[in-house]
Amino acid sequence: MSFSSILGQDKTVKRLRALVETGRIPPAIIFHGAPGTGKFLAALEFAKALNCSHAAHMEKTPAPGPADEDLFSAPGPAAMPAPEPAPAQVSQDPSDSCGACLSCLQARSGAHPDIRVVDTAFQAALLDEAESANLKIDTMRELTRWAQQKPMLSPWKIFIVRDAEALMPQAQNALLKTLEEPPPGTLVILTVSRKTSLLSTILSRCCMIEFSLLPxxxxxxxxxxxxxxxxxxxxxxxxxxxxxxxxxxxxxxxxxxxxxxxxxxxxxxxxxxxxxxxxxxxxxxxxxxxxxxxxxxxxxxxxxxxxxxxxxxxxxxxxxxxxxxxxxxxxxxxxxxxxxxxxxxxxxxxxxxxxxxxxx
Ligand SMILES: [Zn+2]
Incomplete structure (x- = not known):
């Protein structure tokens, strides 16, 4: 998956690719558009492209131990050590992710240490409580704390606040601190379908990227x-x-x-x-x-x-x-x-x- 998986948003994708290529990334971006137009998917792909290293990742396969072998089969060619795999072809398109480096693989599995999706499900796990319809001040305080830490292995530490209309006003105020003094290398993306649900102080700090209805x-x-x-x-x-x-x-x-x-x-x-x-x-x-x-x-x-x-x-x-x-x-x-x-x-x-x- 790469930007090519986002369909029907050609103009927006072109703009995102240009941002990745130039590396001039605003510290806070709002992805705005109707529900179900690809905002969240685009946010994930954008994050992946920003942190992509374009270097092939070799998965180290463990040598087969005795437990892995069929005890009844005669030793044959299968018992011979496997030849070194040839290096995979990795896309070098500087405006998109390669899908093959360690960062891309971690992003795909949802386990990237520097890309964090903040939504009500994540909040429920974080605060150890039932899922609520709103994003709370405590969650945004945590985000502020993480944002102060350096990225672990990527150029960018990225927070995707999904369906940011769920942010309560106090939570928005807590987030504002990060937007006002963004730590270097930190990017906050808010996906939102109703801009009016965000405080004007938030809106004025964010760069706006629009998503149109899908043809x-x-x-x-x-x-x-x-x-x-x-x-x-x-x-x-x-x-x-x-x-x-x-x-x-x-x-x-x-x-x-x-x-x-x-x-x-x-x-x-x-x-x-x-x-x-x-x-x-x-x-x-x-x-x-x-x-x-x-x-x-x-x-x-x-x-x-x-x-x-x-x-x-x-x-x-x-x-x-x-x-x-x-x-x-x-x-x-x-x-x-x-x-x-x-x-x-x-x-x-x-x-x-x-x-x-x-x-x-
Ligand atoms: Zn990559």
């Missing part, structure tokens, strides 16, 4: 590479609206809907019972479902006439109102059930949300 064909190709069938990938790519995350969510909804019996009168409740337990994820899922519902209702409204047009207009207003309520402290399952039941009454069924996209 539909690119999304389709990625979905197929991940195992989606061609017929389905087309529809999911359309529903994804440029975001791999949204497309994957739509795929999961489709599976959940298909598992329900069409005549089951309780299917709306069964469907909403499948929302994730994590409230942050549940909220995002309900938002996506309501967006799908709004898109479906709008298209039905466009082709409707007379009384049914008025009915659909009322449904649109009501669904928009419910969509706004998602950001307040309310039961997501209740909002979803209300929206789905009201749509069914107006003639838009649960399966219409996704399956219409597939028929198109």
């Amino acid at each position: 539909r064909m690119v999304l389709k190709a990625i979905l197929e590479a991940q195992g989606a069938e061609p017929g389905q990938s087309e529809a999911l790519a359309a529903l994804g609206g440029g975001s791999l995350e949204k497309a994957a969510e739509a795929g999961a909804f489709l599976k959940r809907i298909q598992a329900l019996h069409p005549e089951d009168t309780a299917r709306v409740f069964k469907f909403s019972a499948g929302l994730p337990r994590d409230s942050h994820r549940a909220r995002e899922e309900v938002k996506t479902l309501l967006d799908l519902l709004l898109a479906r209702t709008r298209s039905a409204w466009r082709s409707a006439e007379g009384a049914s047009k008025a009915k659909l207009a009322a449904l649109l207003r009501r669904t928009l109102e419910l969509r706004r309520m998602v950001n307040r402290n309310v039961s997501y399952a209740l909002i979803l059930e209300t929206a789905l039941l009201e749509s069914e009454r107006a003639g838009i069924k649960l399966e219409d949300l996704i399956e219409d996209g597939i028929k198109k």
